[in-house]
Amino acid sequence: METIVKINNESISAVEFIKHLKFTNQFSDIINSFVKNKILLNYAEKNGTKVSQKEIQQAADDFRRCIGLHRSSDTQKWFDSIGINADDFENYITEHILIKKMIDAIVSQKEVESYFSLNSPAFDSVDICHIVVENENKAKEIKALLDDEPEMFDSFVKDHSLDMETRNSRGYIKGVQRGCLPDEIESKIFNASQGEIAGPFNVNGGNLYEIIKIVSKNKAGLDQETKEKISQIILNQWMEKRIKNHSIVF
Numbered sequence: 001m002e003t004i005v006k007i008n009n010e011s012i013s014a015v016e017f018i019k020h021l022k023f024t025n026q027f028s029d030i031i032n033s034f035v036k037n038k039i040l041l042n043y044a045e046k047n048g049t050k051v052s053q054k055e056i057q058q059a060a061d062d063f064r065r066c067i068g069l070h071r072s073s074d075t076q077k078w079f080d081s082i083g084i085n086a087d088d089f090e091n092y093i094t095e096h097i098l099i100k101k102m103i104d105a106i107v108s109q110k111e112v113e114s115y116f117s118l119n120s121p122a123f124d125s126v127d128i129c130h131i132v133v134e135n136e137n138k139a140k141e142i143k144a145l146l147d148d149e150p151e152m153f154d155s156f157v158k159d160h161s162l163d164m165e166t167r168n169s170r171g172y173i174k175g176v177q178r179g180c181l182p183d184e185i186e187s188k189i190f191n192a193s194q195g196e197i198a199g200p201f202n203v204n205g206g207n208l209y210e211i212i213k214i215v216s217k218n219k220a221g222l223d224q225e226t227k228e229k230i231s232q233i234i235l236n237q238w239m240e241k242r243i244k245n246h247s248i249v250f
Contacts, residue, residue: 035248036239037099043242044098047105051097060093106238107231115230116222122178123220123229126189129171131156131211132163132203139200139209146197146211153197153213162208172215189214 003011021027069075079085116123131153133139142156157171166172178186185201192198192214199211220226 036243037095039239039242039246040099040102041095044102047102049098049101049105051094051101055097056090056093059097060089063093103235107234111234112227112230113222115234116220116226119230120220123226124190125175125177125218125220127172127174127215127218128176128189129153129157129213129215130163130166130173131161131171132208133160133200133211134162134207134209136200136202136209139211143197143200143211150195150197150213171213175218185210185212190217 002014004014004017005012018027021030064070064075067078069078079089131142133142138160142160146153146156154170157167161167161171163171176189178190180186181189182201188198188201189212194214194217197211197213200209201212202208203210
């Protein structure tokens with residue numbers, strides 16, 4: 001059994017380390033990331049994707065600078081400390097470039113723009129203010145009062161809301177996006193008019209109830225944050241289709 005670390009005279013094997021990762025719920029994330037990278041490499045090979053020596057040198061230089069290895073002697077000491085050699089390092093850098101090229105091919109600008117044009121409402125957001133109280137009767141009482149005097153919302157937040165993080169800012173929460181709220185609440189909030197007060201809504205099946213005021217409704221644009229989200233969605237969809245073609249046993 002391969003020893004990966006020694007503590008005094010005790011050898012810790014790879015098997016023991018993997019068991020630790022499983023017990024601490026870290027194994028799944030690590031192995032899933034590894035498997036997905038291997039699948040991307042597999043398809044890069046099938047597609048005949050090439051990496052030049054110039055690309056490898058540039059990526060290797062960038063990597064070394066990023067971790068503070070400015071001299072060849074520093075790099076060799078780092079190799080020795082983690083038990084790799086120059087060939088291992090070059091293979092890692094080459095695979096890293098291939099994976100990036102494959103992802104760039106899957107998630108093209110055209111694909112991102114097409115996805116956004118078909119799904120832009122999914123990236124809309126709302127700015128809200130909310131009041132959180134402890135029981136349904138109190139929530140209904142406050143909502144009834146607000147129906148008559150909506151201008152009292154800020155005052156009710158200050159006097160009654162249990163959300164300490166937002167109570168001193170009028171209960172304000174910026175940029176709530178679709179998928180962040182339970183379906184029933186999301187539907188009502190995103191279909192409500194600006195300035196409308198909705199609820200009360202039960203919070204996660206407990207004793208808390210929430211009253212929500214829609215401050216503003218924000219139509220999504222194709223900014224950098226949205227591009228990154230769409231890129232991840234496209235990549236995940238691509239991976240889900242391809243992963244079915246592989247036999248993967250943990």
